[in-house]
Every structure is written in C-alpha cells, then in structure tokens.
Amino acid sequence: MPKPLADRVADMGPRSLIREMTDLLAERRRTYQGRVINLGQGTPPFSLPEYVKERIAHAILHEPDINRYTLQPGLPELREAVAEKIGARPEDVYISAGSMAGLGQAVASVVNPGDEVILTNPHYEPMRIVTLMWGGVPVYAPLMEEEGWKLDMERLRDSVSERTKLIVINTPANPTGKIFSEDDIREVAGIAAENGTYVLCDEAYRFLTYDGERHVSMMSLGIQEMDELLVTCLTASKEEAMTGFRVGYVHTRNRKLLDAMIKFHDAQSICAPSLSQFAAYFALTGSRDHVEGFRTELDRRRKLLRKKAAEIDGFEYAEPKGAYYAFVRYERDISSLDYSKRLLAEEGVATIPGETFGSLGQGHIRISFAAAPEDIEEGMERIKDFQKRLA
Numbered sequence: 001m002p003k004p005l006a007d008r009v010a011d012m013g014p015r016s017l018i019r020e021m022t023d024l025l026a027e028r029r030r031t032y033q034g035r036v037i038n039l040g041q042g043t044p045p046f047s048l049p050e051y052v053k054e055r056i057a058h059a060i061l062h063e064p065d066i067n068r069y070t071l072q073p074g075l076p077e078l079r080e081a082v083a084e085k086i087g088a089r090p091e092d093v094y095i096s097a098g099s100m101a102g103l104g105q106a107v108a109s110v111v112n113p114g115d116e117v118i119l120t121n122p123h124y125e126p127m128r129i130v131t132l133m134w135g136g137v138p139v140y141a142p143l144m145e146e147e148g149w150k151l152d153m154e155r156l157r158d159s160v161s162e163r164t165k166l167i168v169i170n171t172p173a174n175p176t177g178k179i180f181s182e183d184d185i186r187e188v189a190g191i192a193a194e195n196g197t198y199v200l201c202d203e204a205y206r207f208l209t210y211d212g213e214r215h216v217s218m219m220s221l222g223i224q225e226m227d228e229l230l231v232t233c234l235t236a237s238k239e240e241a242m243t244g245f246r247v248g249y250v251h252t253r254n255r256k257l258l259d260a261m262i263k264f265h266d267a268q269s270i271c272a273p274s275l276s277q278f279a280a281y282f283a284l285t286g287s288r289d290h291v292e293g294f295r296t297e298l299d300r301r302r303k304l305l306r307k308k309a310a311e312i313d314g315f316e317y318a319e320p321k322g323a324y325y326a327f328v329r330y331e332r333d334i335s336s337l338d339y340s341k342r343l344l345a346e347e348g349v350a351t352i353p354g355e356t357f358g359s360l361g362q363g364h365i366r367i368s369f370a371a372a373p374e375d376i377e378e379g380m381e382r383i384k385d386f387q388k389r390l391a
C-alpha cells in the first residue's frame with residue numbers, strides 16, 4: 001500500500017475547469033456527429049512568421065549550441081533583446097520556461113505558508129492554484145462588472161492585512177479583457193509600497209489592446225518605491241504565437257528576489273528550452289510586423305463576436321479592450337459549469353465556465369475570439385439556439 005501523496009496536492013483544490021473542459025472537448029470530438037467548435041481556447045490562432053521559421057531551421061542546421069543547456073538566466077542575447085524591448089537592464093531579466101513558470105517562481109520566492117495573496121475576482125485561474133500550491137491564502141479583491149470589470153480600489157485596500165505578502169495584477173486581463181488604468185496601477189503601487197507588499201504583474205497580453213486604449217505597465221512608471229517590490233512576467237506565447245515553445249521573460253530590480261527565482265527555475269527546468277530561446281530571440285529581433293498583423297486580425301474577430309452576440313437574447317458583456325476573451329453574462333438560471341458542459345454536449349461548442357475564474361464569474365462564460373471567423377459565426381449561431389432553449 002503506497003503512502004499518501006503530499007498534502008499540498010489536496011491543498012491545490014480540485015482540478016482546473018479549464019483543463020476539464022479541454023478533456024471534454026477532446027472526448028466530444030470523438031463522439032459528436034457534427035463539427036465541434038472551440039471557443040474556449042487561449043491559444044493564438046496564428047502560425048509563426050515565415051522569417052522566424054526560416055531562422056529556426058537554419059539554427060537547427062548550423063548553430064553549434066542549439067542542443068545544449070543555455071546559462072540558467074537564459075541566452076545572453078535574448079536577455080538583452082528583452083531588456084531593450086521593456087526598457088530594462090539585461091541583468092534584471094531571466095528567461096523562464098513560459099511565463100507560467102515565472103509566475104510560479106515569484107510566488108514560491110515570496111510566499112510562506114499562511115501568507116495572504118491578493119487576487120482579483122475574477123482572476124486568471126492558474127494563479128489561484130499556484131498560490132495554494134505554495135501554502136498561500138488567496139484573498140479576493142472584486143472587480144466591478146458594471147464598470148467594465150474595473151478594480152474596486154476601496155475593496156482592494158480593505159483586502160490588505162498584515163499577512164498580505166503579494167498582490168497579483170493581470171492587465172490586459174484574462175478573462176475580462178479589462179485594461180487597468182494608469183491611476184489604478186499607481187494606486188496599487190501606493191498600497192503595496194505602504195505595506196511592503198510585493199506586486200506580481202502578469203502582462204501576457206500587453207501588446208493586444210483595442211479602441212485606442214493603452215496598456216500601462218507598472219514597471220514603466222518609474223516608481224522608485226517599487227524597485228524592491230515589483231516582479232513583471234511577460235511571455236513569447238501570445239505575442240510571437242509561441243505557446244508551445246515555452247518562453248517567458250521575468251523582470252525585477254530586486255537582486256535577492258531575482259536570485260531566489262532563478263534558484264527555483266534551475267531546480268525545476270535548469271533553463272528554458274534552448275531552441276525556443278533562440279526562436280524568441282529571432283522573433284524579437286526581426287521585423288515585428290506580425291505583431292500589428294495579429295492585433296488587427298483579432299480586433300476584426302472581436303467586432304465579429306460583438307455583432308453575433310447582439311443577436312442573442314440575454315447575452316451581455318463589457319467590451320474587451322485587451323487580450324482575446326469576452327466574459328459573457330448569459331442570464332439563464334443554470335450554473336456556468338452546467339452551461340458550458342451542456343453547450344458542448346448538445347451543440348458541440350466549447351467555452352470556459354466563468355466560475356473557474358472566481359465567484360464573480362458565476363453566471364458567465366468565457367468566449368475566446370481568437371477562434372477562426374467561421375467558427376465564431378457558426379458557434380454563436382449554435383449558442384443562440386441553446387440560449388433560446390434555456391429561456
């Protein structure tokens with residue numbers, strides 16, 4: 001009889017509903033009579049730019065170090081390219097195996113069991129799981145749907161206690177598409193500085209903004225009090241269409257904290273995959289035209305989704321100003337998990353149940369407009385029928 005697994009496995013809570021829906025989708029693809037449509041995905045729909053593919057192929061053939069570990073903090077030329085991109089010093093940057101790893105390394109490095117970690121409600125679900133994994137206690141600061149999922153500053157302030165160790169901010173936000181304003185970002189920094197609390201900024205979608213809105217990065221505001229407190233995580237996943245490559249960029253000016261995170265990184269992965277680091281370097285130092293191309297195309301799909309949603313009774317959402325998700329309130333008397341499961345079973349359309357992103361996500365589903373335009377059209381037609389049936 002094997003001994004039980006570590007307590008932290010149970011502490012992490014139930015399995016992610018995002019993963020559960022992904023499994024159900026794969027299963028449905030085997031059994032559904034028609035074409036299954038995936039509006040749940042968080043993957044950019046684009047392939048690699050041609051010049052990046054060519055440089056990767058060339059590197060495989062000719063780069064002598066392509067099959068070896070890089071230095072732990074990453075390929076020096078990639079760290080330099082990242083530093084230049086974000087206006088930082090290369091020595092303040094390391095390359096993680098995807099930003100998810102970097103986010104986890106930040107939590108691991110600052111959170112003791114019992115320390116409180118402030119997450120927004122709704123929030124990017126994996127951050128709750130990572131917090132629990134390291135024994136942190138999530139405390140939820142609500143966002144206000146009626147104000148487009150703006151941070152409720154009053155409530156954020158109230159959520160901070162002596163035990164608060166970390167505030168996690170994700171902008172542009174998954175799942176709401178909200179971009180936090182400069183005033184709000186400054187206020188979060190003020191609250192953190194007053195309390196000596198670390199801030200972890202997840203800026204995975206920083207390049208994806210719409211309607212002339214501007215992403216504001218806390219690190220770019222030059223707030224001196226934040227030098228020792230701020231960690232920023234970025235990724236090649238979305239901006240370079242490299243989700244499978246697993247390359248993230250982590251920045252902090254706190255040397256001790258950076259060393260601690262790299263220690264975790266070394267113990268977990270040694271280094272981010274070498275070939276992927278070269279690929280990210282090629283993408284970052286190439287023409288960059290693809291980034292505007294991605295943004296323009298996703299904006300077109302965002303508008304298509306709005307047009308189709310307007311035809312559906314009871315479908316409401318604050319217009320996403322960033323990222324590629326709409327967080328839709330469906331106004332039917334059914335839990336979001338049941339809604340998503342039934343929609344997949346009955347209409348062959350995958351979405352993500354809102355409750356997985358926090359209690360305020362109940363009654364919502366997350367729809368990704370990164371899906372192909374024909375899938376958005378067809379998927380929304382099927383959802384229209386489903387909504388009618390539930391009325």
Ligand SMILES: Cc1ncc(COP(=O)(O)O)c(C=O)c1O
Binds near residue numbers: 042100174
């Ligand atoms: C808000 C947010 N942060 C982080 C990640 C993780 O990205 P990566 O592929 O860099 O691990 C995602 C992925 O969907 C995300 O949506």
